[in-house]
Amino acid sequence: MSYNNNVKILDCTIRDGGLINNFSFEDGFVRAVYDTCVGSHIDYMEVGYKSDKKIFTGNQYGPWKFCDENDIRRIVGDNNTGLKISVMADAERTDYHTDILRKTDSVIDMVRVATYAHQVPTAIDMIKDAHDKGYETTINIMAVSLLTESILNSTLEQLSKSEAEVIYIVDSFGSLYSNDIHKLVNKYMQYAKADRKKVGIHCHNNQQLAYSNTIEAIGHGAEFVDATIAGLGRGAGNCPIELILGFLKNPKYDLRPIIECIEKHIPAIKKQNNWGFDVAYMLTGLMNKHPREAIAFLDSKREDYTNFYDTMVNCD
Amino acid sequence: MSYNNNVKILDCTIRDGGLINNFSFEDGFVRAVYDTCVGSHIDYMEVGYKSDKKIFTGNQYGPWKFCDENDIRRIVGDNNTGLKISVMADAERTDYHTDILRKTDSVIDMVRVATYAHQVPTAIDMIKDAHDKGYETTINIMAVSLLTESILNSTLEQLSKSEAEVIYIVDSFGSLYSNDIHKLVNKYMQYAKADRKKVGIHCHNNQQLAYSNTIEAIGHGAEFVDATIAGLGRGAGNCPIELILGFLKNPKYDLRPIIECIEKHIPAIKKQNNWGFDVAYMLTGLMNKHPREAIAFLDSKREDYTNFYDTMVNCD
Structure with missing residues (x-):
């Protein structure tokens, strides 16, 4: 029995889970997820989006739609832990020049830029902005299952020249099978390796394949893995982090705090929200x-x- | 987009599902599953076990624990359809000489013998008995994840000489990963092909891998696939038949009757019984x-x- 020590786990429970309740999780749950990630030695926790308040107005959104520095610090303080903090920034929906502070003024460690293929020039500028401000960066190409081979190739060609350290495969619709995942990881790896980038994987569970496709991606070389506690996430949900820890068998991770978090917090969240396979x-x-x-x-x-x-x- | 026309689907909703309620499904549900399988052009429907009434006494068991000929015929009549009827017979728990009739006296088409490795001599005699009576037969080696390589090899060596037409991989505990499935299918295929047998796959969903492991097995050559409506089955349940039909894309199958059956019958079953990932x-x-x-x-x-x-x- 061996394990791959290069795989990093990113918990996006609050960020992807926030899509089911307009990011209105109570502080107690957000803090519980943070404490769980710290206790389980998860590598990254994504706390929400950096959405443009000029686009998303009104009172319907909770704080994790915007991730103001004060809101994050209310949960994590100065985050003197081994856990890194991530936010997601959507292309064309983020006032990144203004809302993403310099790293020296922020507790955030990583900015993940989410883009559709047609938004890539904007995404590349966002990556450069975040990189120059001092952050780790990733680029997440959404809805890859809709892209033709030639559009995907040219997208990867452009993004491989960006400052992003990780290029993510995102199965937004949960429509990919393992052979699709194998081909995509191999392709992404070609572009990524040439520029010393890594490949990431983010799956949805529409066909009960979020977890299996995630471990197929790991088997083919993906080293950044998105997962959520109890699979919490939009629609059919994401890859459950508890399954990934069981699979990886890396002794640095501890499954027990995640089981505790599921016991204490998931039943209440389940009562108020729907997610998971259907x-x-x-x-x-x-x-x-x-x-x-x-x-x-x-x-x-x-x-x-x-x-x-x-x-x-x-x-x- | 192509499909593999050699794959046969066996619905075991009533048989594996019966393990969660002592086989006490009402006739209305059993008939609905039968009508669904006929309407969807499923290849086989397994209606239950042929358990020994001298071992399983008392009133706690419903009819599908025993599958008396009259009980089956109450549902399927003479079964003048394209659907074949299957029963499971556990080694050492079946009075097969007495309780399995000659094929000419039965509406059953196939007898599936389930065995642990240490029961193989009994299983081989059961297969011969059923084969000689005129049935199609399969052999299902339970809990393969517990077997050493050498015990599995000698088990397969013996079973490959039996009359069984299909040798099944059974992941009883839902503990196998895709690379385990690949190795097992390749191994089973070696033994099976030499004697013109086929390989089958039966998965459980303990790690959310029942469906993905089933399609991995198909990709490596398995041609008999167990599945159940809504994944109904013991514990974490089985591979959902609705997902398999979606994957196979064989135009001979029709997904719509399965969706109808889920709509009309699964909510009531869910109210009274627990199954599925946890x-x-x-x-x-x-x-x-x-x-x-x-x-x-x-x-x-x-x-x-x-x-x-x-x-x-x-x-x-």
């Missing part, structure tokens, strides 16, 4: 579509799955 | 153990996962 998500995943129709179906407590199936099969 | 099952799967402790933990409505973790980690 046949409705399977159908959107199978059809390589955004899960929004399935989310709406389940949020409205509908149970007429056959009608939903017919609608999905017969839409354009 | 962290407790993850822990037994990780430790390559029978899920009985996790089943007892969940059946007693316990929520003290940290205590359960400590008990599992510290037991022998």
